[in-house]
Amino acid sequence: MRNRYLDLLRALAIVRVVVYHVTGWASLTLLFPAMSVMFALAGSLMAGSLLRSGPTAVGRRLRRLLPSLWVVAAIFVPAMLLTGLPFTPAVLLWLFPVADPPANYWGALALSPIWYLRDYLWFVLASPVALWLFRRFPLPTLLAPYCLLLVIEIGIYQDPPLVLREFGLYFGAWLLGFAHQSGMLRRMSVWVLGPTAFALAAVGGAWILTHQGPRGYDINDIPLGNALWSAAFILVALGRAPAAVAWVDRNALVGRAVTVLNRRALTVYLWHMAFVVALTPLVDVVGWSHQDLLGLAIRVVLVFLLVGLVTAVVGWVEDVAAQRPPELIPGGVRPSSRSTRRRARPHVGDDHDPSGGPASGGVPEQRGRGGGVIAR
Template sequence: MRNRYLDLLRFLAIIRVVVYHVTGWATLTLVFPAMSVMFALAGSLMAASLDRSGTAAVGRRLRRLLPSLWVVAAVFVPAMLLTGLALNWRVLLWLFPITDPPANGWGALALSVIWYLRDYLWFVLASPLALWLFRRAPLPTLLAPYVLLLVVELGFPGAPIVLRDFGLYFGAWLLGFAHHDGMLRRLSNRVLFPVAGVLATAGGAWIYTHPGARGYDLNDIRIGNALWAAAFILIALGRAPATAAWVDRNAVLGRAVTVLNRRALTVYLWHMPFVVALTPLVDVVGWSHQDPVGLAIRVVLVFALVGLVTMMVGWVEDVAARRPPELLPGGRRSRPASRGGPTDPAPPTGPTRPTPTDPATLTPADAAVAAASTARLR
């Protein structure tokens, strides 16, 4: 059955990502390491899909993921070609971004969140082998990305970005495997909480002693990010309730959670262009980045514009998932919420696989300088 707690986690993660990109508040990355959480939820889903469909799940996952990207590319790639982007074979990477697709100056900033899809594609392609290894040697497989991250960060800082992101985020993906297989839930409190405490302490110490360009922003501190996020995921998923029926007791909250889960990929892909476009405009009218009222106005405007574009093109996610297209998900037609799971930049999260003992960006740019920065956003 659908676990509304996992829906709620993704709902909160997407909201956190958007608010962070508007405000640039580094504290948000510490309070809720949203990207690692989304990768963990996606890993749990991928394990469930592989159990159901075998390696065919890879193609199905890509079918769910790519059409929304193609809609974005259909709008922005022609605009970039008209404003200086060179037309060559690399433009085809917008169809399948196994590495960063090309972009011109403004496009590199507005579309920099594409890094998530690039990493997601790599993780999906690696999942059949990774799950096979994980179930034969869980702990060594789980530790491998963190060892890779240490080696890359401490010894090879110029390593390819995909390799660095494997070290940073694939550990969270594998924790999603552990969640799906029920391994996290079977850990006793006497094991789970001390392990999470050690990881959080080590991560916090690294973050404190290795501040980045923006202070204690996790996106600038990869080793601290990985350790802190692993501790967060262990608690958030290791003690996840079997359900969260209370989410649907409030009709507004329940509908909002459903809509944002079904349209998470669309919201993720489209929010950054609006953040970039609005930053210079709101500065002109005096809505300062330092002013709480100005920040609130920016957040509201971004969500309003994302809501409009989501109503226009979000139905592509329904078509990709082979659901009847809906303007606004969660209505009468989609009421059987027990089927399927949340949509990700990760699609619906499947149930935990029963076992014999289990019954049941991109470094994100500061919004104040978003229009001028060319950094990758996370």
């Protein structure tokens, strides 16, 4: 049985990311540090897969991750090659993005969410060793990414490679997912978890207040504050997770929306930024500034409608990658399943898991680094 609370968290994180990219509201990054939450959920799933299947779980996770990227690459890479992107061996990174794949002037922003897959790929490959270390030395392993980020941000380690900076920024959230899967967070007393989360939030908040970035208090520009603030959020969100959120499925529309967003998390994440960029000219044509709430609301709705359309067209790739029967809109009850259940339990209501099967890796904000494509 799936944990619908985790499904709800992931769905909210995906919606938050899309809304943030349309509106640019920095406050959203503080209210809900979506990318760290998504990495924590993915880390929890990865730990569970490794414990069940061993290192073969790495291959299965990559199988689920890459096909949706290949669909995007099949459409956008030829378009970029025709509009000025040089054809070099680096283009092959669109098949396996261990580094930022190349992009031209318009693709760099429209395809900027690729950074998430790059980090996800690194973290998946590192997980067998990380889980071995975590099970033997849990606290030192948890603290290691935060210590790495600290020595980078205070200048002890200057000009680190991108991979180390990203491990410092987000691998701590991934490891908190390990702690969630192992039950460590759930076993923490409220008298330990509460003060720990408060201390992390206080230190992270103070760092954010005193280290404003180019967009003010947008935590995507403040790595150490981001990591600490997000860790506090994850400790509370996962450490005191409710046993059930039955209300999610009491409303058919809400339950179906949560299911769809989870089953199509990668498709939504990879495609939404292209539509945000495509609709940006409306700001000049119609005069919708970021202070125009009605205009922003219309742009958010248009982006979700366009993402919904492309998801209906190519989202089934996520089903095939997960070895599920492809569906146009996930979460429906197949006739054969319904008739089988009726024969088996004729007097029992429809209590099936509406999003059955293993959860998909998720999903996160604009911050460019030279030569690559990045959005958070």
